[in-house]
Amino acid sequence: MKKLVLLLAATFASPALAQYNDADIERLREVALQTDTTAMTITEALTVMGPRMAGTESEAHARRWAVNTLTDIGFSNVREETYQMPTWVRGAESAHIVDPFPQEMVITALGRSAATSEDGITAEIVAFDSVAALRAAPVGSLAGRIAYVSHNMQRAQDGSGYGHAGPTRWNAPSLAAERGAVAIVIRSVGTDWHRNPHTGGTNWAEGVERIPAGALSNPDADNLERMTRLGPVTMRLVLTPRWLGDQESGNVIAELPGRDPEAGMILIACHIDSWDLSPGAFDDAAGCGIITGAANLIRRSGVQPLRTIRLFWAGAEEVGIYGALDYFEQHGTERHALAAESDFGADRIWRVEFNIPEAANADAGRLMRLLEPLGIPRGTQTATGGADTSPLVRNGVSAIDLQQDGTRYFDLHHTPDDTFDKIDPEQVRQNVAVWVTMLAVMANSEFLDAENSR
Amino acid sequence: MKKLVLLLAATFASPALAQYNDADIERLREVALQTDTTAMTITEALTVMGPRMAGTESEAHARRWAVNTLTDIGFSNVREETYQMPTWVRGAESAHIVDPFPQEMVITALGRSAATSEDGITAEIVAFDSVAALRAAPVGSLAGRIAYVSHNMQRAQDGSGYGHAGPTRWNAPSLAAERGAVAIVIRSVGTDWHRNPHTGGTNWAEGVERIPAGALSNPDADNLERMTRLGPVTMRLVLTPRWLGDQESGNVIAELPGRDPEAGMILIACHIDSWDLSPGAFDDAAGCGIITGAANLIRRSGVQPLRTIRLFWAGAEEVGIYGALDYFEQHGTERHALAAESDFGADRIWRVEFNIPEAANADAGRLMRLLEPLGIPRGTQTATGGADTSPLVRNGVSAIDLQQDGTRYFDLHHTPDDTFDKIDPEQVRQNVAVWVTMLAVMANSEFLDAENSR
Numbered sequence: 001m002k003k004l005v006l007l008l009a010a011t012f013a014s015p016a017l018a019q020y021n022d023a024d025i026e027r028l029r030e031v032a033l034q035t036d037t038t039a040m041t042i043t044e045a046l047t048v049m050g051p052r053m054a055g056t057e058s059e060a061h062a063r064r065w066a067v068n069t070l071t072d073i074g075f076s077n078v079r080e081e082t083y084q085m086p087t088w089v090r091g092a093e094s095a096h097i098v099d100p101f102p103q104e105m106v107i108t109a110l111g112r113s114a115a116t117s118e119d120g121i122t123a124e125i126v127a128f129d130s131v132a133a134l135r136a137a138p139v140g141s142l143a144g145r146i147a148y149v150s151h152n153m154q155r156a157q158d159g160s161g162y163g164h165a166g167p168t169r170w171n172a173p174s175l176a177a178e179r180g181a182v183a184i185v186i187r188s189v190g191t192d193w194h195r196n197p198h199t200g201g202t203n204w205a206e207g208v209e210r211i212p213a214g215a216l217s218n219p220d221a222d223n224l225e226r227m228t229r230l231g232p233v234t235m236r237l238v239l240t241p242r243w244l245g246d247q248e249s250g251n252v253i254a255e256l257p258g259r260d261p262e263a264g265m266i267l268i269a270c271h272i273d274s275w276d277l278s279p280g281a282f283d284d285a286a287g288c289g290i291i292t293g294a295a296n297l298i299r300r301s302g303v304q305p306l307r308t309i310r311l312f313w314a315g316a317e318e319v320g321i322y323g324a325l326d327y328f329e330q331h332g333t334e335r336h337a338l339a340a341e342s343d344f345g346a347d348r349i350w351r352v353e354f355n356i357p358e359a360a361n362a363d364a365g366r367l368m369r370l371l372e373p374l375g376i377p378r379g380t381q382t383a384t385g386g387a388d389t390s391p392l393v394r395n396g397v398s399a400i401d402l403q404q405d406g407t408r409y410f411d412l413h414h415t416p417d418d419t420f421d422k423i424d425p426e427q428v429r430q431n432v433a434v435w436v437t438m439l440a441v442m443a444n445s446e447f448l449d450a451e452n453s454r
Numbered sequence: 455m456k457k458l459v460l461l462l463a464a465t466f467a468s469p470a471l472a473q474y475n476d477a478d479i480e481r482l483r484e485v486a487l488q489t490d491t492t493a494m495t496i497t498e499a500l501t502v503m504g505p506r507m508a509g510t511e512s513e514a515h516a517r518r519w520a521v522n523t524l525t526d527i528g529f530s531n532v533r534e535e536t537y538q539m540p541t542w543v544r545g546a547e548s549a550h551i552v553d554p555f556p557q558e559m560v561i562t563a564l565g566r567s568a569a570t571s572e573d574g575i576t577a578e579i580v581a582f583d584s585v586a587a588l589r590a591a592p593v594g595s596l597a598g599r600i601a602y603v604s605h606n607m608q609r610a611q612d613g614s615g616y617g618h619a620g621p622t623r624w625n626a627p628s629l630a631a632e633r634g635a636v637a638i639v640i641r642s643v644g645t646d647w648h649r650n651p652h653t654g655g656t657n658w659a660e661g662v663e664r665i666p667a668g669a670l671s672n673p674d675a676d677n678l679e680r681m682t683r684l685g686p687v688t689m690r691l692v693l694t695p696r697w698l699g700d701q702e703s704g705n706v707i708a709e710l711p712g713r714d715p716e717a718g719m720i721l722i723a724c725h726i727d728s729w730d731l732s733p734g735a736f737d738d739a740a741g742c743g744i745i746t747g748a749a750n751l752i753r754r755s756g757v758q759p760l761r762t763i764r765l766f767w768a769g770a771e772e773v774g775i776y777g778a779l780d781y782f783e784q785h786g787t788e789r790h791a792l793a794a795e796s797d798f799g800a801d802r803i804w805r806v807e808f809n810i811p812e813a814a815n816a817d818a819g820r821l822m823r824l825l826e827p828l829g830i831p832r833g834t835q836t837a838t839g840g841a842d843t844s845p846l847v848r849n850g851v852s853a854i855d856l857q858q859d860g861t862r863y864f865d866l867h868h869t870p871d872d873t874f875d876k877i878d879p880e881q882v883r884q885n886v887a888v889w890v891t892m893l894a895v896m897a898n899s900e901f902l903d904a905e906n907s908r
Contacts, residue, residue: 195650
């Protein structure tokens with residue numbers, strides 16, 4: 001790897017020229033495709049640490065490791081930026097079918113779930129096949145019962161099944177509480193068929209008395225649905241999460257300074273935290289690996305781009321984008337020409353979307369031509385950024401979405417099963433290749449912050 | 455379904471003729487392939503009950519259900535045959551990495567594991583990449599340590615990877631105990647890549663002081679191995695299984711009486727119990743569904759075979775074939791012409807092996823011709839039967855092995871993930887088609903017990 005990159009640097013136009021021609025970028029792309037190891041090394045190192053739940057020592061450990069690693073690689077201005085955030089942690093969790101067929105089901109609490117007592121709640125299940133069916137139940141009608149809500153999430157390359165099924169997790173708990181339920185269990189919002197439940201935050205409506213809320217693995221949801229079709233089902237549910245109050249979380253920032261400090265910077269984002277059930281390989285250790293691998297190739301090329309490239313390894317994404325909100329508060333008024341984010345797993349990039357000033361359309365066209373050998377088309381939608389760049393993008397910063405293939409993303413999303421073995425090194429290198437191509441084009445664009453950047 | 459089978463019966467030779475010609479058998483085969491629902495109905499009913507651990511109320515419940523169901527279907531002499539057996543049950547289980555990267559690993563106790571205290575054992579890991587490497591460690595060398603043993607199990611259609619990796623579970627615990635280890639954790643004996651550990655019995659050598667023994671899920675084993683390559687690893691292990699003493703288990707027997715009570719019977723076997731982690735869909739609810747579906751088609755054809763077909767739904771297979779041993783004790787001296795067993799999942803039958811008298815070779819040839827449209831060849835090995843027929847086959851009873859495709863069997867084997875959703879109805883019907891073909895040929899063979907049956 002080292003040898004190849006040195007060779008690469010040697011064949012470039014002199015740093016004084018300070019611009020990549022197409023052949024230079026093609027070479028960067030090919031070096032990434034064939035030889036990048038930075039992305040995989042970072043992904044493996046983050047996952048061997050185990051889960052990195054926001055607000056806990058494990059996230060802090062990952063943050064310290066990130067500062068050291070990004071410094072060692074050779075980035076500039078590497079730093080931690082900490083903030084306080086309300087911290088929820090998991091307790092005991094079990095779901096026992098008391099009747100008709102006694103058995104243990106695999107369950108996990110949703111983020112921000114309320115707790116049962118240690119002995120749990122024993123109650124009859126009332127089953128709904130959708131959030132719409134739950135919504136149609138009268139207020140008070142679930143008094144003393146445990147609501148169960150299902151969905152029919154479909155696998156999709158663009159992850160659109162999540163928008164369809166997500167309300168089962170986001171909204172059904174609050175709706176069930178409003179209708180008097182003592183607790184709720186949902187079918188996991190996921191497309192897999194394993195005994196691994198999908199956690200994730202739920203959103204409580206203002207003023208609702210929160211109830212215990214958990215997700216069953218999909219095979220357990222199948223079995224529960226079979227039983228509810230046969231007759232009454234009684235469950236004993238134990239979920240004992242608790243709030244730790246405000247705890248410290250933090251972002252990690254690193255930079256590749258550009259030639260022109262006045263030009264808007266390119267912000268590239270991932271998140272360092274994960275849910276507590278897994279080491280978060282897809283979500284989002286790989287994202288940090290990918291953006292860092294790409295930025296490192298720019299650094300090693302010896303050509304300093306026009307614009308500063310800033311790496312933003314966000315903290316506390318999963319539990320409420322506290323890192324993104326803190327970043328926006330601290331840095332929102334700095335000049336950002338473009339934001340891009342890698343937070344949808346580790347599979348290949350299959351489509352690119354833009355939200356850039358018209359003046360930069362030629363750069364977009366150049367980028368798409370340089371991605372053509374990888375078979376990547378331009379999508380028809382407008383780029384929105386990801387969770388950690390959303391405050392910037394909503395406030396007018398340009399965005400490019402390098403869309404990853406999400407076909408298997410929701411098999412793993414927020415489950416114990418999001419582990420390093422799921423990562424395909426070849427697809428990770430493809431991601432790095434696309435990212436380095438994008439960075440090489442856009443960090444040198446003279447037109448990018450013509451209109452809407454701040 | 456009902457209509458088609460009635461039609462089938464109507465087109466047969468008259469029951470008085472009491473023999474199937476090839477066209478009759480082809481019709482039975484096609485009815486099974488296209489319409490059988492008995493196998494799937496039984497598989498679903500057994501799995502909705504949840505796990506059916508031997509010696510527990512859940513196995514007893516399944517046994518009572520089986521007696522009722524086999525009676526309702528129309529089999530004869532349906533009965534439970536109970537026996538007592540030593541019963542081991544799971545307790546708490548956890549594996550916490552204390553150092554270097556604190557995290558929870560997914561672990562499950564192996565059957566017959568000893569227990570830790572409730573607070574567990576905290577000790578350094580000594581890692582071995584194979585049973586051979588563990589065997590090479592001197593006696594006493596593991597004093598105060600937790601042994602970890604890995605393997606390199608390969609996926610194979612005939613399941614042969616299990617013979618290679620199985621000693622990691624069967625023998626390594628005893629070897630580690632002999633070398634002074636305070637506990638052992640192994641890489642799960644399985645080919646999957648999910649956070650589901652594989653349980654299964656371990657075999658303690660005579661006189662060895664038993665130690666706590668557990669299996670990590672494969673992704674956790676990967677992470678532990680990564681850590682042991684970096685330096686010392688300390689684990690806190692909690693496994694609190696216990697022995698309940700002798701408890702009641704039992705077999706379920708049902709028959710389709712043959713025309714000649716003196717002719718040796720055809721024994722077809724499956725097992726009703728499962729491990730306690732899952733509803734045992736592949737292992738072995740589907741086996742009971744398949745053999746019963748096939749026997750039911752013979753029953754409904756209206757042609758009474760020469761030989762009695764006896765269904766043997768064994769109890770307590772997983773924990774030490776107590777049901778098979780009891781059956782052999784009660785029935786070993788009865789005249790068995792042939793034994794066959796379905797206990798390798800629910801995927802298609804791809805090969806057939808025989809261990810029959812030479813006089814019956816023409817029947818074997820006829821069977822293979824009738825299976826030719828399904829693309830099933832005759833294997834080159836000798837049939838051995840399965841675990842529940844092994845005492846009979848070892849004592850000279852003929853056997854036919856209808857070998858199922860085991861490519862994904864060890865993804866699910868003994869894990870929480872062995873659930874109904876894994877079952878492919880089309881492949882199950884193929885199994886029923888092969889079984890009914892075998893039964894139609896062999897239950898009418900006049901040559902089968904010519905030599906070696908008892």
